[in-house]
Amino acid sequence: MEEMVFQIGPIRPPSEANSLLLRVTVNCPWNRCKFCMLYKKYDFHTRSVAEVKQDIDTMAELRDRILQYKTANGWDIQAINNEYQTLTTDDQRWCYQMVFRWMTEGDCNSIFLQDANTMCLRADWLAEIIRYVRVKLPEIKRITSYGRANTLAKITPEDYKMLKEAGLDRIHSGYESGSDKVLALIEKGCTQEEQIIGGRKVREAGIELSIYFMPGVGGRELSDDNAIETAKVINAVNPNFVRLRTFVLRTGSLMEEVRDAGGWTEDTDMNKLLEIRKLLAHIDPTKANGRITSDHIINLLQEVNGDMDTDLPWMLEYIDSFLALPKLEQRKYQMARRMGFPLDWKQLWRMRESDRKIVEDLAKNIVDEKDWEKKLHTYMDHYI
Numbered sequence: 001m002e003e004m005v006f007q008i009g010p011i012r013p014p015s016e017a018n019s020l021l022l023r024v025t026v027n028c029p030w031n032r033c034k035f036c037m038l039y040k041k042y043d044f045h046t047r048s049v050a051e052v053k054q055d056i057d058t059m060a061e062l063r064d065r066i067l068q069y070k071t072a073n074g075w076d077i078q079a080i081n082n083e084y085q086t087l088t089t090d091d092q093r094w095c096y097q098m099v100f101r102w103m104t105e106g107d108c109n110s111i112f113l114q115d116a117n118t119m120c121l122r123a124d125w126l127a128e129i130i131r132y133v134r135v136k137l138p139e140i141k142r143i144t145s146y147g148r149a150n151t152l153a154k155i156t157p158e159d160y161k162m163l164k165e166a167g168l169d170r171i172h173s174g175y176e177s178g179s180d181k182v183l184a185l186i187e188k189g190c191t192q193e194e195q196i197i198g199g200r201k202v203r204e205a206g207i208e209l210s211i212y213f214m215p216g217v218g219g220r221e222l223s224d225d226n227a228i229e230t231a232k233v234i235n236a237v238n239p240n241f242v243r244l245r246t247f248v249l250r251t252g253s254l255m256e257e258v259r260d261a262g263g264w265t266e267d268t269d270m271n272k273l274l275e276i277r278k279l280l281a282h283i284d285p286t287k288a289n290g291r292i293t294s295d296h297i298i299n300l301l302q303e304v305n306g307d308m309d310t311d312l313p314w315m316l317e318y319i320d321s322f323l324a325l326p327k328l329e330q331r332k333y334q335m336a337r338r339m340g341f342p343l344d345w346k347q348l349w350r351m352r353e354s355d356r357k358i359v360e361d362l363a364k365n366i367v368d369e370k371d372w373e374k375k376l377h378t379y380m381d382h383y384i
């Protein structure tokens with residue numbers, strides 16, 4: 001089989017797990033956020049429209065090739081496996097797997113434009129690429145991209161209109177915090193005002209907006225500010241999705257320098273949950289009707305999901321019911337969750353007895369609060 005490969009960048013939003021990943025730009029043009037280690041060693045560059053079109057062609061060819069193995073009785077997995085065994089490089093295998101997964105588990109649904117801030121590309125180039133996707137992969141239902149808030153604020157309404165008409169459906173944006181103090185501290189390179197302007201422009205163009213926030217990123221010192229100012233942004237923008245990513249200080253990140261300089265202390269796991277509670281309590285359900293999503297294992301209570309106009313009372317009650325538990329019960333769940341058992345705290349009894357015993361022993365025997373946080377941290381470090 002001839003070389004059928006296309007470029008694949010390092011990350012995508014969790015909701016794009018079964019999407020095709022189309023690398024339109026490479027690395028991050030900002031690259032200065034203190035908490036982020038993803039692209040620090042690499043320079044940003046764009047790819048030419050012709051190069052990206054070539055990758056789209058390759059995706060379409062792979063789709064056609066794999067489609068040969070679809071029979072009236074389903075997929076001929078043996079034939080697919082046989083072909084897969086002939087692939088000689090990792091790149092070939094990754095590309096083949098991605099297209100196959102997109103066709104089977106992903107129902108040919110979606111394509112995500114990588115890398116970190118593809119919205120910084122000239123709008124007419126981006127529109128040309130999106131139109132080409134629509135022609136070559138017409139089964140695609142959703143085209144999405146990452147975009148930084150200050151880039152989103154600069155794009156004109158005319159360019160948004162062109163991108164929407166070309167077929168751009170959703171923009172994911174790591175807002176991280178709505179607090180100007182926190183944004184400056186983490187060197188996010190944008191302000192609350194830019195977040196609001198950019199977010200509103202996206203929504204006004206009819207493009208869906210999915211924004212990410214990091215409860216805890218302001219540290220203990222700016223916890224209230226982080227919650228309250230973030231809620232202000234949500235109320236002002238009314239994004240379609242608010243995705244929670246509880247902040248955890250990553251070993252080796254520049255946030256360690258922020259901590260060492262003083263004035264920023266990583267908050268406890270439980271206080272970060274209290275911050276989420278405060279954030280939810282300040283969202284105005286008459287202004288925001290999108291969805292809160294805890295679609296990451298880093299969040300302590302993954303059941304905190306719901307529509308902002310109807311489900312906030314339920315989400316607050318759910319958090320309160322956990323906070324009302326005896327401390328030992330809270331700790332048992334915390335440890336289980338941080339060890340990777342993806343549970344609702346009401347389902348702890350479902351764990352194997354031996355696992356339950358491990359978390360119970362840890363919850364009882366680690367008395368010192370600093371040691372407790374350290375232990376939790378050793379597990380959470382793997383998730384970020």
Ligand code: SF4
Pocket residue numbers: 028029030031032033036037038039116148174
């Ligand atoms: S904009 Fe995104 S990818 Fe770039 S440094 Fe910040 S968090 Fe990392």
